[in-house]
Amino acid sequence: MAAAAPAPETLAAFEAAKGFMPVREGLALYAAAAEAARLGLPLLEVGTYCGRSTILLADAAREAGTVAVTVDHHRGSEEQQPGWEYHDPEVVDPEVGAMDTLPTFRRTLHRAGLEDHVIAVVGRSPQVARVWAGEVGMVFIDGGHTDEHASADYEGWAPRVADGGLLVIHDVFPDPADGGQAPYRVYLRALESRAFTEVAVTDSLRVLRRTGAGI
Ligand code: SAH
Ligand code: MG
Numbered sequence: 001m002a003a004a005a006p007a008p009e010t011l012a013a014f015e016a017a018k019g020f021m022p023v024r025e026g027l028a029l030y031a032a033a034a035e036a037a038r039l040g041l042p043l044l045e046v047g048t049y050c051g052r053s054t055i056l057l058a059d060a061a062r063e064a065g066t067v068a069v070t071v072d073h074h075r076g077s078e079e080q081q082p083g084w085e086y087h088d089p090e091v092v093d094p095e096v097g098a099m100d101t102l103p104t105f106r107r108t109l110h111r112a113g114l115e116d117h118v119i120a121v122v123g124r125s126p127q128v129a130r131v132w133a134g135e136v137g138m139v140f141i142d143g144g145h146t147d148e149h150a151s152a153d154y155e156g157w158a159p160r161v162a163d164g165g166l167l168v169i170h171d172v173f174p175d176p177a178d179g180g181q182a183p184y185r186v187y188l189r190a191l192e193s194r195a196f197t198e199v200a201v202t203d204s205l206r207v208l209r210r211t212g213a214g215i
Contacts, residue, residue: 019052129156
């Protein structure tokens, strides 16, 4: 069976959106989301930014009659702050003088026609995880890239993946020359826990399935 693909207008909205998800990885993310959505549970993303990847989760959720939940404090990661490599001056709130990606995210989602299929949570990932009660069909970790943030995302959210559900991690670079190692370390930890088994690799995107209880 061919991997599920997003609706053409979703793909167009995704390609037009600001963000950090290349198309190849986006298509792999969509295929994982479409599969996980069949469990009928929410799909959860850590790291909304301007909604580029959220659009894909939302489309998969809509198809399956479930919902995408996306968590971000909208103040940007370390490497997105002024003076750093991934800073974008267009997403600074001039009134408070800090980054604010929430308005751009809302416009992106509105333009894609997917607002009804997304619950946006504005907050710090570990705090949200602490008050989150239910199981999810998929957790997509694409938040902060320091060890502190990546491990907190894993510890807070991986235990919420339902049996048979998926844990998807972005920016996994086994070779330090290609990028930071925190997501890679989290990925190794997930495999070592034996609660997850790898099912797909597309560039830096890793898809793992929950197959055991050990976390
Ligand atoms: N998924 C996006 C890219 C996310 S960039 C895309 O497809 O384009 C990483 C995002 O994680 C940033 O918006 C940043 O604000 C957020 N972030 C970093 N650490 C976080 C934390 N501890 N809690 C919530 N959000 C966090
Ligand atoms: Mg990423």
